[in-house]
Amino acid sequence: MHTNECWACKDSRVVCNRARPRCSRCAKSRRPCQYGLRLSWPKATNTKRSLTHSLQDVVGTAKGFSYTSFVNATSWDVQLHDYLRMNQGLGTRKGFAFRKLDPPMGLSWLPINLGYEDRELLDHFICMAPSTLAIFDPDKNEFLGLLVRLALSDSSPSSTAVLQSALALSSFHRHGLQADVFRFKARALRALVVSCNSPTVVQHIAASMILCHLEMLGMPDAVSLWFCHLSEARRLIDNAGLDNQSFQGELSRLLDWVEYHMVMSRFSHRHWYIHVEPIRAISDLAPVKQGTCHSRKVESASHCSHEILRHFYIMFEMIRKPTDSLYHSDEYENSLRCLENRITNIVPLTPEGISNTISSLSPAWTATTELFKIAALIYLKRASRNFSGTSPEIDAMAERGYILLDDLETFNSAFPLLIIGCEARTDEQRMRSLGHVERAMKSSSLRSLQGLQNILQQIWVQDDLAVDYELDYLSRLDAVISSYRIMPSFV
Numbered sequence: 001m002h003t004n005e006c007w008a009c010k011d012s013r014v015v016c017n018r019a020r021p022r023c024s025r026c027a028k029s030r031r032p033c034q035y036g037l038r039l040s041w042p043k044a045t046n047t048k049r050s051l052t053h054s055l056q057d058v059v060g061t062a063k064g065f066s067y068t069s070f071v072n073a074t075s076w077d078v079q080l081h082d083y084l085r086m087n088q089g090l091g092t093r094k095g096f097a098f099r100k101l102d103p104p105m106g107l108s109w110l111p112i113n114l115g116y117e118d119r120e121l122l123d124h125f126i127c128m129a130p131s132t133l134a135i136f137d138p139d140k141n142e143f144l145g146l147l148v149r150l151a152l153s154d155s156s157p158s159s160t161a162v163l164q165s166a167l168a169l170s171s172f173h174r175h176g177l178q179a180d181v182f183r184f185k186a187r188a189l190r191a192l193v194v195s196c197n198s199p200t201v202v203q204h205i206a207a208s209m210i211l212c213h214l215e216m217l218g219m220p221d222a223v224s225l226w227f228c229h230l231s232e233a234r235r236l237i238d239n240a241g242l243d244n245q246s247f248q249g250e251l252s253r254l255l256d257w258v259e260y261h262m263v264m265s266r267f268s269h270r271h272w273y274i275h276v277e278p279i280r281a282i283s284d285l286a287p288v289k290q291g292t293c294h295s296r297k298v299e300s301a302s303h304c305s306h307e308i309l310r311h312f313y314i315m316f317e318m319i320r321k322p323t324d325s326l327y328h329s330d331e332y333e334n335s336l337r338c339l340e341n342r343i344t345n346i347v348p349l350t351p352e353g354i355s356n357t358i359s360s361l362s363p364a365w366t367a368t369t370e371l372f373k374i375a376a377l378i379y380l381k382r383a384s385r386n387f388s389g390t391s392p393e394i395d396a397m398a399e400r401g402y403i404l405l406d407d408l409e410t411f412n413s414a415f416p417l418l419i420i421g422c423e424a425r426t427d428e429q430r431m432r433s434l435g436h437v438e439r440a441m442k443s444s445s446l447r448s449l450q451g452l453q454n455i456l457q458q459i460w461v462q463d464d465l466a467v468d469y470e471l472d473y474l475s476r477l478d479a480v481i482s483s484y485r486i487m488p489s490f491v
Helices: 008-011 025-028 057-060 075-087 118-133 141-152 157-175 179-195 200-218 225-240 249-271 294-302 307-318 330-344 356-385 392-407 415-423 427-443 447-465 473-482
Strands: none
Touching: 118 141, 118 157, 141 157, 141 200, 141 249, 157 179, 157 200, 157 415, 179 200, 200 249, 225 249, 225 415, 249 307, 307 330, 307 356, 330 356, 356 392, 356 415, 356 447, 356 473, 392 415, 392 427, 415 427, 415 447, 427 447, 447 473
């Protein structure tokens, strides 16, 4: 049984102001205040809903009714039930061929004390984190397990920061922007400040990245705080050094997590803030040179790092504007041709070093990698020559991308959806692209996906208004993306 009022006010039949975590009546009377689901017990005179045992027989004479604990169904229980139904063939889902059926992770141990509401939020975090956080990780369950262990490992300020940031993200994802989100976020930030004296670098990085995703959900900020948290995570890695023992084994996944976001943020840097003085964190990023330390850093970050990230970073830094003096040089042309060949020859396979337990995930991972590969080639061909006209080769690649998106159950990465969606010229193609974005939004609440719909439609409108001419590819992206007050993220 579910009600919007707290159960104490519901049972007393009084008006509840529905304040969280405790309503005003319960706070004034100092009584427990609980929301959510509760099993209802029928009255003895109710013949339609009979009990085989009396409540006294079940809970014993020593306990009164007011001390009876109720069994509640959480989001984890619902996900487990869905897993059981699908494995028994009792339900089908379109595009389910690429998904491996694994039971959801449960919290088998809790070394810290969690209230019921916090426990429920953590259960919800476990359900939503794989699709929201593990965007470019081939083994989402292992990545989620790492975050949960970092949050619950002990009661240190660093672990507390991970836990509170996870609760803030889960609360925002589940209930929207409410006071609890700011309360959890404030606790996480305070814990990070305390942990600066003796920081545990892996927990500090994990908390910063979760807060980065929290800002991406749509926090009301005047600046791009998501990039500030991302820069903090990168600074911690740079200060610790890639050879630090903290990043060995499974903890190297944190490097991949940060590296993916840093590489994809370069796209935002290229097309946003073109007429505004860049913020300090952005201006501190040095341009890449062939064979530089950053390129080597991506390569040696961990066994999970994929070579396509290295090519993405070089591509975002290599592409020059038509006004550049080297734009028409042979050296620039040869570099573009070499990079295109390297991206074309990428074999979309599961990275070496990943455990064999995810071998059945390889079709989805292969399709994901190929979508990034297609998006990189389309962007390279168009942006490097500022070309926005029709091309049979690009049209074929875009169609291949549509087919892969149709086969995948979920795909939440904004950059491939944007680049492939920009190629939609007919109403049928555009409805197809919007359908892919809407499907991604159902499994992820990232603001980048919500804003992606508007960006695509704005680009399509500009294409339609250009009747007898073609708009410059780079100028079109710059103008649309720079029209947003907050720097968009395309992770």
